Amino acid sequence: MDGCTAAFPEPARSRLSDAWTTAFRATPRGATVLDVACGRGALLSLAASAGLGGARGCDLARADALAGPWPIDAGVDARALPYPDQSFDMVVSQFGIEYAGLEAAGLEAARVCRGRLLLLTHAAEGPVVAHARDQVAQVEWLQGERAIDRLVTHFRAPTLATAADIDRLLAACVARAGADQNVSVLEGFYRSAIALQDCADPVRELEQLARELIAHAGRLCTMIAAAPARAALAGLASLLQSRGFAAEVQEEGTPPIGRWLDARRIEEG
Numbered sequence: 659m660d661g662c663t664a665a666f667p668e669p670a671r672s673r674l675s676d677a678w679t680t681a682f683r684a685t686p687r688g689a690t691v692l693d694v695a696c697g698r699g700a701l702l703s704l705a706a707s708a709g710l711g712g713a714r715g716c717d718l719a720r721a722d723a724l725a726g727p728w729p730i731d732a733g734v735d736a737r738a739l740p741y742p743d744q745s746f747d748m749v750v751s752q753f754g755i756e757y758a759g760l761e762a763a764g765l766e767a768a769r770v771c772r773g774r775l776l777l778l779t780h781a782a783e784g785p786v787v788a789h790a791r792d793q794v795a796q797v798e799w800l801q802g803e804r805a806i807d808r809l810v811t812h813f814r815a816p817t818l819a820t821a822a823d824i825d826r827l828l829a830a831c832v833a834r835a836g837a838d839q840n841v842s843v844l845e846g847f848y849r850s851a852i853a854l855q856d857c858a859d860p861v862r863e864l865e866q867l868a869r870e871l872i873a874h875a876g877r878l879c880t881m882i883a884a885a886p887a888r889a890a891l892a893g894l895a896s897l898l899q900s901r902g903f904a905a906e907v908q909e910e911g912t913p914p915i916g917r918w919l920d921a922r923r924i925e926e927g
């Protein structure tokens with residue numbers, strides 16, 4: 659369910675879960691909650707566990723990708739939410755709202771919020787983005803080495819020469835892994851290459867692996883481009899303050915795996 663934090667160390671995942679649970683438990687039981695860019699409903703699940711029955715989500719994805727026990731509005735652009743002004747007591751988002759453009763989507767989330775706005779974003783300067791850059795570079799390196807093509811050549815017509823070539827490729831993977839902080843792509847490729855020896859149709863598996871590598875790199879590039887720097891989040895906080903909110907930015911971890919923007923609408927009078 660919570661794919662955006664699946665690769666985080668368990669202490670970090672637990673810390674985030676605890677932070678959200680604390681925020682939801684501090685919210686009155688009858689409050690309405692909107693999760694913007696909700697994915698498959700990780701925050702909706704936490705809200706329900708905290709006793710908030712009035713939670714719903716929205717996401718740009720198709721409905722068939724968002725199935726779950728919570729009300730979720732599919733095909734929703736976070737920059738144009740289909741809800742009236744101040745229609746939710748609490749509006750939240752975890753590693754999602756920045757993909758629509760932090761300022762535009764953040765102000766739109768504030769528009770429909772009559773109470774607390776709590777956003778958790780990626781940190782452009784943090785280790786999650788740094789590791790993503792490592793992984794993208796690893797995919798590009800594998801493409802430059804023609805790694806998939808070399809494996810296909812070997813498994814279609816194995817010879818001593820092609821076997822020696824694959825040995826060189828795998829040795830190069832190990833050497834390359836020594837230079838990066840996050841080696842999940844190289845490790846996954848290495849393990850897959852070894853496992854293919856026992857596969858009934860290795861060429862088909864390699865074609866699937868090639869597609870997965872390209873898709874993975876594409877998702878990471880999107881995340882890297884969307885991740886806001888602290889200055890961008892501070893700028894959104896300043897805009898919110900000019901529109902009737904008290905707002906602050908807080909680091910999540912050191913170095914930060916993300917940042918919180920916590921804003922509360924100030925009651926007039």
